[in-house]
Amino acid sequence: MCGITGFTWDDKELVRKMTDAIRYRGPDDHGYYTDQDISLGHRRLSIIDLSRAGRQPMTDKEGEIIIVFNGEIYNFIELRMELETKYDFASKTDTEVLIYGYKEWGIEDLLKRLNGMFAFAIWDSRTRELVLARDRLGIKPLYYSEDRKGRGIVFGSEIKSILELPKDNIKRELDLAAVNSYLTYRFIPSERTVLKGIDKLLPGHYLVWKDGSHKIRKYWDLNFSIDSSQDKPEQYYVKTFRSLLNDCVEKRLMSDVPLGAFLSGGLDSSLIVAVNAKLRADHDPVKTFTVGFGHETDEFRHAKKVAEHIGTDHHELMLDYKGMTKALPDIVRFMDEPNSDITMVPLYFLSGFSRKKVTVVNTGEGADELFSGYPHFRVGSDRFRFVPDTIKQNVYSLYYSPFKSWHRKALFRNTQADDDSLSEYLEKEEPPALLNRILLFDIKNELPNWQLTRVDRMTMAHAQEARVPFLDHRMAEFSATVPAALKLKSLDGKYIIKKAVGDMLPRDIIARKKQGFTTPRTEWIQKDLKDLAFDLLSKSSVQKRGIFDYAAVQKLKENARKRGDRPFRPHSYRLMILAFFEMWCRMYLDGGDMKRKSDVFTLI
Numbered sequence: 001m002c003g004i005t006g007f008t009w010d011d012k013e014l015v016r017k018m019t020d021a022i023r024y025r026g027p028d029d030h031g032y033y034t035d036q037d038i039s040l041g042h043r044r045l046s047i048i049d050l051s052r053a054g055r056q057p058m059t060d061k062e063g064e065i066i067i068v069f070n071g072e073i074y075n076f077i078e079l080r081m082e083l084e085t086k087y088d089f090a091s092k093t094d095t096e097v098l099i100y101g102y103k104e105w106g107i108e109d110l111l112k113r114l115n116g117m118f119a120f121a122i123w124d125s126r127t128r129e130l131v132l133a134r135d136r137l138g139i140k141p142l143y144y145s146e147d148r149k150g151r152g153i154v155f156g157s158e159i160k161s162i163l164e165l166p167k168d169n170i171k172r173e174l175d176l177a178a179v180n181s182y183l184t185y186r187f188i189p190s191e192r193t194v195l196k197g198i199d200k201l202l203p204g205h206y207l208v209w210k211d212g213s214h215k216i217r218k219y220w221d222l223n224f225s226i227d228s229s230q231d232k233p234e235q236y237y238v239k240t241f242r243s244l245l246n247d248c249v250e251k252r253l254m255s256d257v258p259l260g261a262f263l264s265g266g267l268d269s270s271l272i273v274a275v276n277a278k279l280r281a282d283h284d285p286v287k288t289f290t291v292g293f294g295h296e297t298d299e300f301r302h303a304k305k306v307a308e309h310i311g312t313d314h315h316e317l318m319l320d321y322k323g324m325t326k327a328l329p330d331i332v333r334f335m336d337e338p339n340s341d342i343t344m345v346p347l348y349f350l351s352g353f354s355r356k357k358v359t360v361v362n363t364g365e366g367a368d369e370l371f372s373g374y375p376h377f378r379v380g381s382d383r384f385r386f387v388p389d390t391i392k393q394n395v396y397s398l399y400y401s402p403f404k405s406w407h408r409k410a411l412f413r414n415t416q417a418d419d420d421s422l423s424e425y426l427e428k429e430e431p432p433a434l435l436n437r438i439l440l441f442d443i444k445n446e447l448p449n450w451q452l453t454r455v456d457r458m459t460m461a462h463a464q465e466a467r468v469p470f471l472d473h474r475m476a477e478f479s480a481t482v483p484a485a486l487k488l489k490s491l492d493g494k495y496i497i498k499k500a501v502g503d504m505l506p507r508d509i510i511a512r513k514k515q516g517f518t519t520p521r522t523e524w525i526q527k528d529l530k531d532l533a534f535d536l537l538s539k540s541s542v543q544k545r546g547i548f549d550y551a552a553v554q555k556l557k558e559n560a561r562k563r564g565d566r567p568f569r570p571h572s573y574r575l576m577i578l579a580f581f582e583m584w585c586r587m588y589l590d591g592g593d594m595k596r597k598s599d600v601f602t603l604i
Contacts, residue, residue, distance in 0.1 A: 001465035002026040004068040004142075005041040006121050006211060008130055016153070018161040023458045024334075025070075025157060031524040033057040033066050037152075038123045038130065042068040045463050047360060050256050059086060060099050064125050066103075069095045069575040070157055071140045072467070074251035077114060083378045095327035098122070099344050104198035107206055111219045115251065116473065119201075121155060130209040132444030136220045136473040137366075138203030138448025139282050141456055145198045155201075158457075162198055163588070168440040171197055172589055174600040180412070181337075181546065183403040183577065184422065186340040187450040194337050195588075203448050217278045220473070221419030222443060223479045224431040226548060234499070237482050242500045249275040250474040252362055261359035262350060263312070264568070265302025267501075267510060268364030268373070270454045272469055272503045276362060277310045288312040289361070290345045291356040293319050295520040302509065309506055311358035319346060321528040328583065334461040340577040340585045341403070341450055342521050355462040365451055367469035371377040371494045372435060372487040374515075376400060379591075380435025381488050393423040396438065402574050409463065433484040443476065523563045525572040530561065533579040545585060553578065 003025030005018040011026075012034050019030060019041030026043025033040040042056040044227050058067045073079070076094035079101055083089075086101040087480070094116070097274055097567075102122055117139035122131040128441055134142045144155040145162055148169050156162050162170060175196045180187045191199045201207055204220035249272060253259065261273045280371070288307055292298035300316055306529040307314035324345050331348050332339075354361060368374050376399045379392045398404065426437050452468070459466040479487075482496060489495040498510050525533060534557060535541075542550045559571040 001045045001047060001460065002068075002070045003043040003157040003460075004070050004119065004121055005156040005163075006038050006068060006123075006130075006149065007154035008037055008311040009039065009147075010034050010036055011039055014164065014391060015041045017121045017164045018156060019043055021161045021164050022156070024463060027463050029055055030360060031055050031057055031192060034067075035123075037065070037124070037128055040068045040121060040123060043463060044258070045359075045460075045467055047072065048094060048254070048256055048575045051091070054093045054095065058091075058095050058099060060103065061090070061229060065099050065103060065307075066123045066125070067099050067120055068097060069098060069118065069120040071116055071120070071135065072252075072254075072465070073097060073114055073116040074254065074472075075113075075115040102131075107133065107208070109215070109220050111206060115474070117467070117471075119157065126212060132201055132204060132209075133206040134201045134203055134577050136204045137443070137452075137471050137476060139452050139456070139468060139471060141453065142191065142201045143198055144308060148197075150212075152212065153207075153214055158586075159193065159198055160162065160333075160336055172196075173197075174547070174585075176412075176547070178189040179581075180408060182338055182340070182581070183408055183411070185445065186399050186577070187403060187446065187453070188337065188424075189445040189449060194584075195300045197495065200449075203444070206390060220442065222476055224436050224440065230426060231592070232497075234486060235324075237486055237496050237596075240478060241496055244472075244475055244478055245271070245500075246279070246473055248469040249362070250279050251472070252467040253279060253359050255361040256285070258357065259360040259362070260289060260354060260355070262364070263288040263290050263303045263306060263313075263314070264364070265290070265299040265304075265509065266364070266512065267307055267497065267505070268367040268470065270303075270306040270364075270509055271497070271501055271507050272291070272362050272364050273306065273312060273490075274501070275469075277312065284468045285311055287354075287358055288314045289350055290314070290351070291315070291317045293321075293346075293520060295523065296504040297520050302512065303507060306325075306509055313437050315354070315357070318352060319349055321524050324349070324524070325528045329582075329587075331458070331459070333459050333581060333587055335584075336454070336457060337453075339450070339453065340573075340580065341454045342573075343577060344454045344458055346587070347454060348461060351462045351466075355464045357363050358415055359463075360465045360467065361467060362467050363455060365455055365468045366447065366475075367494060367497060369447050369451075370470060370476060371441060371482070371497055374486075375493075377435060377438060377488060377493060378491050380433065380484065381491055382485055383490060390423075392434055393426050396426070397422040400591070402570050407552075407574070411548050413547065413549050417482045435484040435488055436480075438497055439479075439487070444549045445461060447471075469531065472592050521576065522572045525560060525567065525576060529576070531580075533557075533560075533575050536579045537575070541582060545582065548578070551576050 003022035024043045029044035040057045073094035076097040083100045118135045119140040121143035173196045178192045249543040290303040292300045379396045560575040565572045
């Protein structure tokens, strides 16, 4: 796990600055490569082959192919065995497999052979081409932009690296349509980012730059080949899931550094830990880590029950609201884009806490999106099959979006950005069953732009690698073949998973209602966060920013103070989304740092 940067011209000083901006992603080593038409930078977090042979940028024996790589290739040993008949390897890394795999098969065939999470850049000195690639499900990030001086393309693992370019090269201008999407979806879907001119390389895509222009191609997509009909018995899906999960977890246990797992006490993380322990029964107990707040929503007792059942080496971290609030500037800075996922806060602390003992953690992300785990997916249940999809889509949109269309119309002073519609997006998806259209939306949009962004940034802030076994692309492809009725049977989400693991976990853990990795945000905002949010969204601040109408913001502040959060009325959450956005603007647009001063955050 690392950080990568680069661009298509020669500038040693700039590539060093870009790479230093994300040095926390790889504190173990760093390296640079520059030539007439290319500059590449790398920060290394050593996981596989800790020797100097694993340093990047890495080249082939002839010096023709140069690579910088972030991630893990879980099937690299099998690929290496195939390539060793023709190529001499100088290291034991998966990075070198990418080099010779590219030489042997070309970029598209190489990508289709890979099992892993990755973002990498290859400079082919033979053809003077730069190739950027991202894994199928968007576990690892990759951003790019075109240089305004016409020198080509610039890229990085995070936006903050690209912003190291001089301001006449990269504009720091908000994309209001993207801001509107942020309020609609809680994240920014598609290839856009919050800044004009900086884009994300989409999951399952690669980019080729040559002779001053670039083309983007898709090499993978998720195909829901079965929708509402079931042509195989239920037991087939149960057995296939169980066998596949074992292999997905086993592949993510390879490591030359200490490895553990996050454990919430919910079904997904508990299952990953259980399989981990079974596969490594002859090793020391799995190290597991849980976070809480001293609140009734804490999952300590559930996680402890699972830890005792499995026999893990379990560790608990208790947070307080004041400590969480003080860390917000760092957290927002590490997140890189505005983000409304409040669970980034406890995850930041949990990663820092666990990093003292393990460098790699397995997590449970992805099971809900693949197999219908969240309560709001119930709108796609067979129980409501006689309700027209158009009505169900509107209900889902009302539940899903924190800011409804009427909120955004009142909020935006510039009304050009008020037409983003989730229900219209769902109509564009291809699977006939509404549930599968919802799941596909989440897999393509919420996962890479919200859930996985949070996991990547908060763990990498502490130089920790997070792996997500459920998001092996083979598991995603299998989930697309499971009939919708077996993902959400009646109102019971993740039905197939629960049927498959009945003998691995305590029954009450399997039967627990979905809670999610949450914080008691209403209580938090009423106690320690309120003054911060109100200060960030003061009249002078809102008017100076010039995006939102202060009367609408003031109404939101009053609702948050008096009513907190209610179903379909998440007043506190809306306030926090705007406050975090303003905090991000002060850092990334105004060019300053957020520092604690007299119990409020000010730009100094």
